[in-house]
Amino acid sequence: PDRKPERKGDHRSGKRPRRRFTRPPVWWPLPACAVLGLAAGGAYGVLKAPEYAATSYVVAVPDDTTEPATALGFAQAYARIATSSSTLAYAQPRAGLTARQLRTQVRAETSPESPMIAITGTSKSPAEAADIANAVADALSLSSNQAAKNTGVQLLLFNQAVAPTDPASPSAAISGAVGLCAGGLLGGLWLLARPGRARRPEEGGA
Known part of the structure; x- marks a missing residue:
């Protein structure tokens, strides 16, 4: 009988109401x-660092006794050996780089419908990219023309690479x-x- 009735809202017990944490939406990983x-x-x-690319073009030209289809086939073959060790050894003095560096900074591409080979040099310097492409194009032409009497196909420089103005x-x-x-x-x-x-x-x- 001596106990007083507990009033509603009496917080003297020290208990605090629990806070409810809202979960993030299920789509939060997307943004x-x-x-x-x-x-x-x-x-x-x-x-x-920006990288520049310059491209030089060489074309396979048949002689009077060779059919155009033969020149197309040799263009495909010469594109495969454009980055070989023998070709890069010819291009190394002019490019001023080692053969290992040239192999990572040059690529050769050709089309199955055209006897033209595109040789692209890449570098952080625009002038060096053009030098790499021209050096490999000249080396490929020199090495392939040594066998022109036997193959009946000669590689000629179609367009020389110039230093690009915009990075690739x-x-x-x-x-x-x-x-x-x-x-x-x-x-x-x-x-x-x-x-x-x-x-x-x-x-x-x-």
Whole structure:
């Protein structure tokens, strides 16, 4: 009888109401991955040094006793040996680089419909990129023309490479856009592949 009735709202017991934390939406990985991809791509475009590319063209010309189709076949073969050790050994003095460096900074491409070979040199310097392409083109022409009497096909310089004015590597804006798309794609794939949420009790009862 001596105890006083406890009033409503009396907080002298020291207990505090629990705070409810709201969970983030289930689609939060999509914008998060997109932002991370944008930041990574933009940083790559800013920090990476620009790379330049210059292209020199040589064409396979048949003699009077050789059919044009034969020249087309030899153009395909010469494009394969454009980056070989023997060709790069000829080009090394003019390019001023070692054969190992030339192999990583030059590529040769050809078309199955044209007897023309495109030799592209890449470098951080525009002038060096042009020198690499011209050196390899001259070396390929020199080495192949030594056997022109037997093959009936001669390689001639069609267009000499010049120093480019614009870099071939993507800019920071393009790198950022690529990173944004890649990050958004990864985030979307994670949403599709994530494990299904547990069913609620009322859903299970229903």
